[in-house]
Amino acid sequence: MRKFSGNVTTPQGFKASGIEAGIRKKNKKDIALVYSEAPCVAGATFTTNLVKAAPVKWDIELLKNGQPKHAVILNSGIANACMGEQGVKDNKVFAESVAELLNISPESVFTASTGVIGQPMPMDVIVPGIKKAADALSDTEEGGKNASEAIMTTDTVSKTVACELFIGETRVLLGGMSKGSGMIHPNMATMLSVVTTDADIDEALLQEAVSDAVRDTFNMISVDRDTSTNDTFIVLANGKAGNKKIDKKGADYDEFAKALFLVCKDLAKKMAHDGEGATKLLTCKVFHAATREDARILARSVISSNLVKAAFFGSDANWGRVLCALGYSGAKFDPEKVDITIQHEDDFLDIVKNGMAIDYSEEKATEMLSQDRVKYIVDLHDGYERATAWGCDLTYDYVKINGDYRS
Amino acid sequence: MRKFSGNVTTPQGFKASGIEAGIRKKNKKDIALVYSEAPCVAGATFTTNLVKAAPVKWDIELLKNGQPKHAVILNSGIANACMGEQGVKDNKVFAESVAELLNISPESVFTASTGVIGQPMPMDVIVPGIKKAADALSDTEEGGKNASEAIMTTDTVSKTVACELFIGETRVLLGGMSKGSGMIHPNMATMLSVVTTDADIDEALLQEAVSDAVRDTFNMISVDRDTSTNDTFIVLANGKAGNKKIDKKGADYDEFAKALFLVCKDLAKKMAHDGEGATKLLTCKVFHAATREDARILARSVISSNLVKAAFFGSDANWGRVLCALGYSGAKFDPEKVDITIQHEDDFLDIVKNGMAIDYSEEKATEMLSQDRVKYIVDLHDGYERATAWGCDLTYDYVKINGDYRS
Numbered sequence: 018m019r020k021f022s023g024n025v026t027t028p029q030g031f032k033a034s035g036i037e038a039g040i041r042k043k044n045k046k047d048i049a050l051v052y053s054e055a056p057c058v059a060g061a062t063f064t065t066n067l068v069k070a071a072p073v074k075w076d077i078e079l080l081k082n083g084q085p086k087h088a089v090i091l092n093s094g095i096a097n098a099c100m101g102e103q104g105v106k107d108n109k110v111f112a113e114s115v116a117e118l119l120n121i122s123p124e125s126v127f128t129a130s131t132g133v134i135g136q137p138m139p140m141d142v143i144v145p146g147i148k149k150a151a152d153a154l155s156d157t158e159e160g161g162k163n164a165s166e167a168i169m170t171t172d173t174v175s176k177t178v179a180c181e182l183f184i185g186e187t188r189v190l191l192g193g194m195s196k197g198s199g200m201i202h203p204n205m206a207t208m209l210s211v212v213t214t215d216a217d218i219d220e221a222l223l224q225e226a227v228s229d230a231v232r233d234t235f236n237m238i239s240v241d242r243d244t245s246t247n248d249t250f251i252v253l254a255n256g257k258a259g260n261k262k263i264d265k266k267g268a269d270y271d272e273f274a275k276a277l278f279l280v281c282k283d284l285a286k287k288m289a290h291d292g293e294g295a296t297k298l299l300t301c302k303v304f305h306a307a308t309r310e311d312a313r314i315l316a317r318s319v320i321s322s323n324l325v326k327a328a329f330f331g332s333d334a335n336w337g338r339v340l341c342a343l344g345y346s347g348a349k350f351d352p353e354k355v356d357i358t359i360q361h362e363d364d365f366l367d368i369v370k371n372g373m374a375i376d377y378s379e380e381k382a383t384e385m386l387s388q389d390r391v392k393y394i395v396d397l398h399d400g401y402e403r404a405t406a407w408g409c410d411l412t413y414d415y416v417k418i419n420g421d422y423r424s
Numbered sequence: 425m426r427k428f429s430g431n432v433t434t435p436q437g438f439k440a441s442g443i444e445a446g447i448r449k450k451n452k453k454d455i456a457l458v459y460s461e462a463p464c465v466a467g468a469t470f471t472t473n474l475v476k477a478a479p480v481k482w483d484i485e486l487l488k489n490g491q492p493k494h495a496v497i498l499n500s501g502i503a504n505a506c507m508g509e510q511g512v513k514d515n516k517v518f519a520e521s522v523a524e525l526l527n528i529s530p531e532s533v534f535t536a537s538t539g540v541i542g543q544p545m546p547m548d549v550i551v552p553g554i555k556k557a558a559d560a561l562s563d564t565e566e567g568g569k570n571a572s573e574a575i576m577t578t579d580t581v582s583k584t585v586a587c588e589l590f591i592g593e594t595r596v597l598l599g600g601m602s603k604g605s606g607m608i609h610p611n612m613a614t615m616l617s618v619v620t621t622d623a624d625i626d627e628a629l630l631q632e633a634v635s636d637a638v639r640d641t642f643n644m645i646s647v648d649r650d651t652s653t654n655d656t657f658i659v660l661a662n663g664k665a666g667n668k669k670i671d672k673k674g675a676d677y678d679e680f681a682k683a684l685f686l687v688c689k690d691l692a693k694k695m696a697h698d699g700e701g702a703t704k705l706l707t708c709k710v711f712h713a714a715t716r717e718d719a720r721i722l723a724r725s726v727i728s729s730n731l732v733k734a735a736f737f738g739s740d741a742n743w744g745r746v747l748c749a750l751g752y753s754g755a756k757f758d759p760e761k762v763d764i765t766i767q768h769e770d771d772f773l774d775i776v777k778n779g780m781a782i783d784y785s786e787e788k789a790t791e792m793l794s795q796d797r798v799k800y801i802v803d804l805h806d807g808y809e810r811a812t813a814w815g816c817d818l819t820y821d822y823v824k825i826n827g828d829y830r831s
Contacts, residue, residue: 065752066748066751066752067750067751067752067756067757067759068747068748068750068751068759068779069751096744098744098747098748099744099747099759099776099779099780099781100780101760101778101779101780133744134742134743134744134745134747134748135743135744135747135776135780135781136781245748246744246747246748246751323730323822323826324826327822327823327825327826327827328826328827330823330827331826331827333827335541336541336542337503337505337506337540337541337542337653338541340475340505340506340541340542340653341473341475341505341541341652341653343474343475344473344474344475344476344653345472345473345474349474350474352474352475352506353508369506369542371508372475372506372508373506373507373508373542374506374542374543411823411826412823413820413823413824415730415734415823416734416737416818416819416820416822416823417820418734419730419731419734419735419738419818420734420735420737420738420740
């Protein structure tokens with residue numbers, strides 16, 4: 018198994034494109050299309066927000082229809098959330114336009130949108146944009162790259178990755194893209210993500226692998242605790258690798274699930290690192306928790322705390338805020354058994370032992386915390402479970418970006 | 425019943441002081457003392473954080489001891505949290521020093537601390553400070569004012585209020601003070617608050633009134649979602665008003681509870697308004713919820729959202745973020761029945777009807793949102809319960825203050 022640079026066109030049989038339709042901004046690609054001529058099985062997860070955007074509602078129905086899937090169409094200008102009947106109608110046209118051009122069923126086209134909530138889709142701009150995207154479909158790396166750029170909103174870099182695994186002798190590929198980078202919080206971030214794979218896999222098993230991967234990757238990142246209306250993660254598998262079909266649990270399934278997990282983790286970390294206004298990636302690893310769920314809750318609580326994040330921005334080893342965030346997380350642990358260590362690459366600095374500060378060098382701590390990627394390692398001495406969460410610092414730019422997002 | 429300008433020395437028989445001991449900063453009062461020679465009954469609530477500071481642990485024991493109470497000693501330099509046995513020992517000396525000077529039992533002295541977590545109390549500075557505070561005790565308004573100033577940390581204004589009520593013909597007074605203003609989140613804010621009253625009231629009833637008042641006041645504000653290790657709210661009642669003792673539920677109890685609620689609400693709003701870096705007060709009123717608890721959860725979710733708060737900073741009527749925050753709150757409601765109205769004083773602007781934007785003036789909305797105090801009114805059309813929560817905008821200064829709090 019090997020992770021490498023690639024994207025949604027890396028697996029066999031997938032084409033993609035990203036073009037500028039002109040939905041909201043000039044010089045910004047805003048429609049992305051991912052397509053497999055060969056029929057795909059799909060797995061997906063969506064926002065848990067009670068307020069769900071029209072494309073999310075559409076996709077949830079699609080996922081149940083048992084029909085082969087072929088495409089995902091995405092736009093990054095208008096969220097198409099809170100638009101009532103009009104939103105449902107527009108989203109249907111969104112899918113139908115793709116279907117017509119590619120000569121496939123509308124019920125084989127997933128839709129995803131991100132952007133401003135509560136404004137109508139400008140269909141007079143979007144429909145021609147879809148035509149442009151369909152014309153631009155390409156199985157080159159460039160096609161996938163364009164798609165990954167077209168789904169960006171406040172992201173500063175496009176996020177893609179690929180992974181190779183072997184099922185028996187057969188090489189299988191996965192390729193993914195995602196976008197953050199505000200409204201990012203567990204239970205899915207404001208994220209759109211599409212992963213393609215040429216694996217041949219049973220649809221129910223694919224869904225299981227997707228749900229498992231999301232739990233410890235996309236659901237373990239936070240930029241601002243806000244869970245959006247549009248979060249969508251879709252995996253399409255077209256079977257073109259020609260591997261022995263993965264149709265039961267076992268070594269092959271495990272290998273595939275591990276590769277999918279690696280892809281999701283890579284994309285999740287990239288989203289956290291590129292959180293709105295973020296300058297640094299903060300990882301929190303919780304060890305020796307009584308239960309896995311406790312470990313997850315505690316790790317997320319640390320990387321979600323505004324106070325921890327602001328202190329991280331200031332490279333201040335304010336471990337009191339870390340302990341405090343553990344304390345109000347809702348998970349059970351013994352505060353007087355907690356150890357906290359700062360890690361940067363191969364450098365470790367113990368700062369808390371048994372819930373109290375030890376005599377550490379503030380200077381050294383500040384130097385470590387000023388690095389681009391830093392970990393807080395929390396040892397609870399309370400069991401055998403662990404979890405990792407990823408976040409970022411809270412900066413002036415976060416406030417700036419979100420103070421006038423619509424203007 | 426009448427709310428008016430006053431503080432903890434407003435009720436009969438209470439003295440207070442606030443002095444500079446020199447714990448952390450120059451030209452900053454840092455020790456406050458509140459004292460009643462007459463014995464008091466007490467009610468209190470504390471942080472729900474699993475990590476509790478030494479003074480909080482002390483107070484929780486005190487509250488159960490059934491003995492008369494006389495004083496509250498507070499310091500605003502060192503939180504005395506996460507200090508293990510040393511913290512417990514220092515806090516005991518903190519109470520004992522007061523007791524010795526005032527010739528009362530240490531078990532009649534509540535303690536409260538706020539400030540940096542994980543550093544030891546400098547007892548060589550604090551003990552002389554307590555002597556200075558005891559010497560300065562005064563029943564004048566000035567005494568109470570000094571106390572309210574001595575508990576400030578990043579607060580920009582001191583927060584006090586008084587209230588008058590009548591039990592039969594007898595005038596009863598309440599006076600309060602509190603401090604915010606970071607780590608402010610439901611289930612108590614990082615707040616210290618002391619309310620004094622000369623009411624004669626049964627201790628169990630006082631505790632009930634305290635718990636009820638806190639639920640819809642201090643627990644309904646948020647500055648940054650962080651619940652501190654030190655939150656403390658203490659009410660002392662010394663009976664000096666000479667009213668017919670409130671020893672059962674009924675009209676007199678209701679009148680007292682209402683006055684206490686008013687005092688807490690006033691202090692809570694002042695804390696939200698003076699949140700770290702805040703420039704404006706954001707109120708969210710949720711109407712017609714199925715249950716009271718749903719209404720509380722929804723109102724809190726709106727005023728706690730970083731995205732809503734950043735948009736409020738930019739005076740941007742980004743109602744999509746309001747709906748989104750309602751949606752991920754965990755409370756049940758029908759997104760397609762939600763109406764949202766912006767209110768500023770007597771001015772109302774409907775912006776959402778049945779979960780969708782209506783045709784409103786963005787200019788007008790921005791003008792209203794740029795005011796000092798603004799309300800989002802959310803009507804769920806789902807029942808008969810309501811709740812109100814108070815928050816503030818998220819600003820550059822919040823990041824600045826918390827990026828280098830310790831330096």
